[in-house]
Amino acid sequence: MAKLLNVENPTNTIRKDTLELDFVGEHALSIPTFKMLDDNGELYKGAQKSSMDKETAIRIYETMRFIRVFDERMLAAQRQGRVSFYMQCLGEEAAVTGSAAALEDKDMIFAQYREQAALAYRGFKLEQFMHQMFSNEKDFGKGRQMPIHYGSKELNYSTISSPLGTQIPQAAGYAYGQKLKGDGACTICYFGEGAASEGDFHAGLNMAAVHNSPTLFFARNNGYAISTPASEQFKGDGIAVRATGYGMKAIRVDGFDALAVYEAVKMAREYSVKNNAPVLIESIAYRLAAHSSSDDPTGYREKEEEETFRDNCPVERFRKYMVKQGWLDEAEDEKVKEQIKVQVLDALKVAEKVAKPALEEIVTDVYEEVPAHLQKQYEQLKAHILKYPESYPATASRIGESK
Amino acid sequence: MAKMNMLQAINSALAIAMEENENACIFGEDVGAFGGVFRATSGLQEKFGKDRVFNTPLVEQGILGFANGLAAQGTLAIPEIQFADYIFPAFDQIVNETAKFRFRSGNEFNVGNMVIRTPYGGGIHGGLYHSQSPEAYFAHTPGLKLVFPRNAYQAKGLLAASLESNDPVIFFEPKRLYRASVGEVPEGKYTIPLGKAEIVQQGEDVTLLAWGAQVEMLEKAAEMAEKDGISCEVIDLRTVAPWDVETVTASVIKTGRLVVSQEAPLTGGFASEIAATVQEECFLHLESPIERVCGLDTPYPLAHEKEYMADHLKVYEAIKRSVNY
Numbered sequence: 001m002a003k004l005l006n007v008e009n010p011t012n013t014i015r016k017d018t019l020e021l022d023f024v025g026e027h028a029l030s031i032p033t034f035k036m037l038d039d040n041g042e043l044y045k046g047a048q049k050s051s052m053d054k055e056t057a058i059r060i061y062e063t064m065r066f067i068r069v070f071d072e073r074m075l076a077a078q079r080q081g082r083v084s085f086y087m088q089c090l091g092e093e094a095a096v097t098g099s100a101a102a103l104e105d106k107d108m109i110f111a112q113y114r115e116q117a118a119l120a121y122r123g124f125k126l127e128q129f130m131h132q133m134f135s136n137e138k139d140f141g142k143g144r145q146m147p148i149h150y151g152s153k154e155l156n157y158s159t160i161s162s163p164l165g166t167q168i169p170q171a172a173g174y175a176y177g178q179k180l181k182g183d184g185a186c187t188i189c190y191f192g193e194g195a196a197s198e199g200d201f202h203a204g205l206n207m208a209a210v211h212n213s214p215t216l217f218f219a220r221n222n223g224y225a226i227s228t229p230a231s232e233q234f235k236g237d238g239i240a241v242r243a244t245g246y247g248m249k250a251i252r253v254d255g256f257d258a259l260a261v262y263e264a265v266k267m268a269r270e271y272s273v274k275n276n277a278p279v280l281i282e283s284i285a286y287r288l289a290a291h292s293s294s295d296d297p298t299g300y301r302e303k304e305e306e307e308t309f310r311d312n313c314p315v316e317r318f319r320k321y322m323v324k325q326g327w328l329d330e331a332e333d334e335k336v337k338e339q340i341k342v343q344v345l346d347a348l349k350v351a352e353k354v355a356k357p358a359l360e361e362i363v364t365d366v367y368e369e370v371p372a373h374l375q376k377q378y379e380q381l382k383a384h385i386l387k388y389p390e391s392y393p394a395t396a397s398r399i400g401e402s403k
Numbered sequence: 404m405a406k407m408n409m410l411q412a413i414n415s416a417l418a419i420a421m422e423e424n425e426n427a428c429i430f431g432e433d434v435g436a437f438g439g440v441f442r443a444t445s446g447l448q449e450k451f452g453k454d455r456v457f458n459t460p461l462v463e464q465g466i467l468g469f470a471n472g473l474a475a476q477g478t479l480a481i482p483e484i485q486f487a488d489y490i491f492p493a494f495d496q497i498v499n500e501t502a503k504f505r506f507r508s509g510n511e512f513n514v515g516n517m518v519i520r521t522p523y524g525g526g527i528h529g530g531l532y533h534s535q536s537p538e539a540y541f542a543h544t545p546g547l548k549l550v551f552p553r554n555a556y557q558a559k560g561l562l563a564a565s566l567e568s569n570d571p572v573i574f575f576e577p578k579r580l581y582r583a584s585v586g587e588v589p590e591g592k593y594t595i596p597l598g599k600a601e602i603v604q605q606g607e608d609v610t611l612l613a614w615g616a617q618v619e620m621l622e623k624a625a626e627m628a629e630k631d632g633i634s635c636e637v638i639d640l641r642t643v644a645p646w647d648v649e650t651v652t653a654s655v656i657k658t659g660r661l662v663v664s665q666e667a668p669l670t671g672g673f674a675s676e677i678a679a680t681v682q683e684e685c686f687l688h689l690e691s692p693i694e695r696v697c698g699l700d701t702p703y704p705l706a707h708e709k710e711y712m713a714d715h716l717k718v719y720e721a722i723k724r725s726v727n728y
Contacts, residue, residue, distance in 0.1 A: 108476070110472075139509070140508070140509050140511050141507060141508055141509045141511070142509035144506060144507055144509065145507055149507070151508045151509075151511045151512065152511065153511040153512060158475065158508075158512055159504075159507055159508035159509075159511055159512055161499070161500060161503075161507065163495060163499045163500075166468065166471075166495065166496060166499065166500050168468065169464065169465045169467075169468025169469050169471075169472065169496070170468050170469070170471045170472035170475065170500070171472055172465075172468070172469050172472060173468065173469035173470055173471060173472025173473035173474075173475075173476070173480070174472035174473065174475055174476045175472070176428075176469065176472070176473055176476075177426070177472070177473045177476030177477065177478040178476060180426045180428070180454060180455075180478060181426060181478075187472075199464055199492075200464060200465075200468055200495075200496075202462070202465075203462045203464045203465030203468055204465065204468060204469075206460050206462060206465060207459065207460060207462065207465040207466075207468070207469045210459070210460055211457065211459070211469075361509075364510075365505045365506045365509060365510045365513075366505070366506050366545045366546050367505075367546065367548075367570045367645070368505075368513075368515060368568075368569040368570050371598070371645040372645070372648070372649070373645055373648065374545075374645075
């Protein structure tokens, strides 16, 4: 133990001095992982008591069940060439749904791209998911972004942006605005452990910490950034430990455990809103699925590794808990799963027949009003399409239709 | 009316916006008690409090990322980037996020409540990292408005309009003129419309076009040319994107000649965009090739700043080439 000298210092740090020459090790701080539920859906011996009521538990379970069925069907639809792209939540359903459940509706969500379960928990409808994926005229994003780039003003879910990590400092700014307005709300920001390597991660956490912004940074450490394993992504004790460097509280939680995630985020939310301070939450889970429908994980990881984690199924674990609580009828559960499959297919068939957005949407929303040069470019494009209608069949027949 | 320099005019526009919008925030490196590196935000923290006028950490991508979130939340965000030369760490947040927020979400979300203020341009012996005019990079990105004042009066009115705009604006402040440009400026609020060029001086023989500090070079060159019997029409573009094609082309159709000048390097600069559009719109009216008077295609030098700049003499020579073609 080093002999410490206490000396006043003018910097914004709590600093002690020593005469002993030694490094501080890279594992000086190791953060434990908070757990409640074991694989059998039983509370660990000595685990803390759950504060989750039946209604919330049912809504969490229903969301996870829906997302799992939905993901499976949509990946199949992508394989059939009906949807151009898809990303599954597989393996992280509990992390995403459990955290979303711990929030209030007025809280803002800035997601990365694998958090469709949070949006579903908020009430985004099956049809709305489908319209976005088919880039049709009912898509809130007006067919401008790739599939899975959802967004909903009504549900306080900021539209997904493709560049990685850009939402991190934005969440800090959004939360700062919430604080100024004094509405007792906060902002949660999801990102993967890979995105935590981006400059925006540092920028965002530092800004939030310095400006006392009620932001919940939720790092989904799922082991892989596309093909790069966490071991090639960072050194040291994961993502959570970095919070200490920013002067911020942190908690690490078992991302397969919906109960534990719920309690952790609930506590973080309460602390954040009360103290106007950010919190970093690290969920430890495993991305069971491929990164996206364009990725093939057999090229970079062993099947055995995936199988190990398949046994840690977060949905199954919570299902067992629900059954033990007497909150779920297993026969009924199977029936509902089948019903969801049918509903998803029905919604898909409807959405794929909905027309594309009007051609005019190509120039709207660039600015609040369409400026003259864009109006001119649009008129030129329209005239061109009308000259070669057979080459632009989706739009040629609809030009002139009023919106 | 009061005598104000450009910094005082900017400060006055900011103070009015802060009074009108109870949550509006000004933030950036050193903008708090210190009042910013050029003192444009002097006294504002004292007046509006540390929650609304604050120093940020030294992180441009953080400032702009934070601003994007704050504006998306509905609060008027007025970030300052200390020098336009230092805007590049925030480039991704501006071109991929600020500029596309509304379009990508189908207007579910937008960051129209944002004005990024940044001092730009040469003439202050700043060398290659304190003198750049990076507007062309941003003009290439749909969704941003780029505004340039040429004097104190314009600065206050254009900034007030930018702060009211529902589109994100980058407000480029010519730092060479911060203290040099002094004029009569109303103490109350007024706005000058964005997207509108101003004909600063009517003329018959040749149209001279520039924006920001460069307009001063046009005025001096026009004065010299007048002694040679050449009548110049001087236009201040004021908004670089989206720009006022109509005013510019109407003038070129009248004069038959165009000299366009910018501080930034020649290749790929906004002057080239203007030249392309004008030849398309005014081809049969042109009496001579469009002249571009720009910075060299080199980084901005320190010792040879005077030689490097697209000064009034270079503009004057271009005017003569154009008229005598």
